[in-house]
Amino acid sequence: MIGELIALGKLLLPIALTSLVVIIVLMIAHKFLLGDKSLNKESALPRKLILMGLYLVSFLAIALALPVVESTRNQVIGLFGIVLSGVIAFSSTSIVANIMAGIVLRFTKPFRTGDFIRVNGYFGRVSEKGLFDTEIQTEQRELVAFTNSYLTSNPITVIRSSGTIISANLSIGYDHSHSRIEKFLVEAAGNAGLEEPFVEIIELGNYSISYRVSGLLAEVKSLISSRSRLYANILDNLHGAQIEIMSPNFINSRQINDQPPAIPKPERLKKTEVEAESNPESIIFDKAEEAEQKELKVMTLSEQIKTLQTQIKDADSETKERLKLKIERLQLTLKTAEEKPAKQ
Structure with a gap:
């Protein structure tokens, strides 16, 4: 009886030691790699990949230490490979799919x-x-x-961080020369801080001409405020030149001869009332x-x-x-x- 227990102990000793070592290594790896709760997702990504690799190696180590004949051990390892291949093959809607996609995006x-x-x-x-x-x-x-x-x-x-194009579309009636309109739009884009401004005629409608003014914004972090400044400068330049901006629907809903142009009167603010240039991107x-x-x-x-x-x-x-x-x-x-x- 004692001899059988000793023989059984010798048989189970490799798998017991291997399992103990695997558990200790994985516990230390978890604490060392993911124990810091302040890590963000970007910093934790490579650590999670390392931990996944350790889990795979640990399973193979346990499989090799199993107290079975070599043919059975090979079957266990082969079964693991089949399961792993199946998980990857059917990972289009699973967690593994996101892991694989995360690795692709990282590279x-x-x-x-x-x-x-x-x-x-x-x-x-x-x-x-x-x-x-x-x-x-x-x-x-x-x-x-x-x-x-x-x-x-x-x-x-x-x-692109090196710069992007900012554009604004608007429609102007046929009673204004396109060359005159282009001049004011280019000036508005320049006043908004855009580089190399240009104007395109994108459509000849039944009641108006559609223009697009564009310019290069070198500092993309100010995208929101720069777009707003472009719109404001377009309004100021065109209204200052007594050029009315209106849509075809607006034209058809009134009689132009009996109504004044739809242009607001300019307001002059005192120095104390002038607001400092805002930076909404810092909040957004x-x-x-x-x-x-x-x-x-x-x-x-x-x-x-x-x-x-x-x-x-x-x-x-x-x-x-x-x-x-x-x-x-x-x-x-x-x-x-x-x-x-x-x-x-």
Whole structure:
């Protein structure tokens, strides 16, 4: 009886030790990789991928330590491979699909944190990127989350950080020369801070001509306020020149000869009444702006650390000590920047 127990103990010892080691390693990995609750989705993404890899390796280690014959062990490993392949094959509507899509987005990098994107009618700035979903902050300051599989299966419009075109459409009657109108529209775009403004005639309607004035906005972060300034300058320039802006429906709903032009009288505000130029983007996209600044800071610190680590190889002993202290300070700053939670 004792001999049978000893034999059974020897038989179960490998699987018991392997299971114990696997449990300890996974507990330490969970605490080390995901124990910090202040991590945002972008910082946690690579850690979650590492943890997934550890789970796969742990299962294979347990399978190899099973007290069975080699043919049975191979069947268990083969079954695991079939199950894993089946999960990936049928992952179009599952969690695995979002994980795979998150990996694809991370490597292709169609956009980065802080970019303006448009997806199926939704427009805003990217405020967070995670393993399962991506979050944007809209013009109403709302936070909208898209699953990563949704983003990979739908067209994404990304506004280039180097600049974008801002446009405004309006209709003017045939009683005004198009060259005169184009002059005022180009001037309005220039006053709004747009570079290289131009005007297009997009339609010759039954009652009016449709124009489009456009210009290059170099600082895309001021997209909302710049668009508003463009509209305001168009109104000021055209109304100041006694040019009426009205739609065909408005033309047909009244007799022009009996009514004055639909142009408001200009108002002159006192200096104390003139409002300072507002910056609505700082309120609308506060979380996205903070997330972008955090990501840029982390990238800058990481590059500085890599540069110093390269320099320390060829430095003398005194310089090495100084560089080591500088690297330690930068690493501490980097850790603090990564752990700082994004503003909700």
